[in-house]
Amino acid sequence: MKNQFTIYCISDTHQRHRELTEKLSSIVNGDILLHAGDFTNYGGTFRSQGGGIDDFNMWLGSLPFKHKLLIFGNHERVLIDDDDLERVK
Template identity: 50%
Template sequence: MPTKTKPGKPEKGSLRLVCIGDTHGFHRRLSVPAGDILIHSGDFDGRTIEEVDDFNAWLGSLPFRHKLVIAGNHDLLFDRKPKLARAHLTEAIYLQDSGVRLEGMNFWGSPVNSVIGEEWAFGVERGASMRKHWDRIPEDTDVLITHEAPYGTLDKNDILGRYHGCQNLLGALLRVKPKLHVFGHIHGGHGRESAWNMTLVNCAVVNNRRILTHAPTVIELIR
């Protein structure tokens, strides 16, 4: 069941968020800067218990106050055997169409994506089926974490390529207007942009050839 956010006055100051995604088993090769909250936007390659255990042990070695993780289309164990997978991810808060309130801010995460097939995880047809997931995002969300990218922003695999993002997710962004949207999935779209009074971050750390290329993205977020 989704974790309901609780009302209350936000704490003052700023939060240092360190955002990573699409690590695809390279997590131990990352140089992770210090911060308050670590966010992983999916595709750590959680296909087996052994892979989840290794990822979890690595998370446990990182000195963040909070760690938030969502799954992606490669994290099959979380789709096929969710209770087992979650039992082995003890060093982070796992979000799946659910939210949590931390440090005076509301976070919401979803692993759904448009990659369909038996070999993939959390695939949903675009249109009405996917829109049902985005419609669940609360309007008081401060930080939205998805694996899927929104249409038209940081969702190209190369500068001359087509947009791969979801138009319904873009619609949800314009409805909710979070302070920050963190996503990945489209490796070639790595970067940061500001639009509609939001910060949007594609934090994929590998490139299109799945070579570790990018450092974690650090966001100073005013509460």
């Protein structure tokens, strides 16, 4: 028998991640949580709202998954320095 694992995927939470806390916290055997982008509303607003990124990071860390993957979406582009983008090209 092959090893099996579960993957849960969410995206486009746009600073409303805490609304998913109860549902995601009730998952007891989740192996991987993938957030497929757009956890902010264009980054700059999120950055200036008194710890928005820190709150998202703490929330993500509190969820009962063995592994968590975060992919930046188009709304997070402003969180990346232009120097970082040049290294990726």
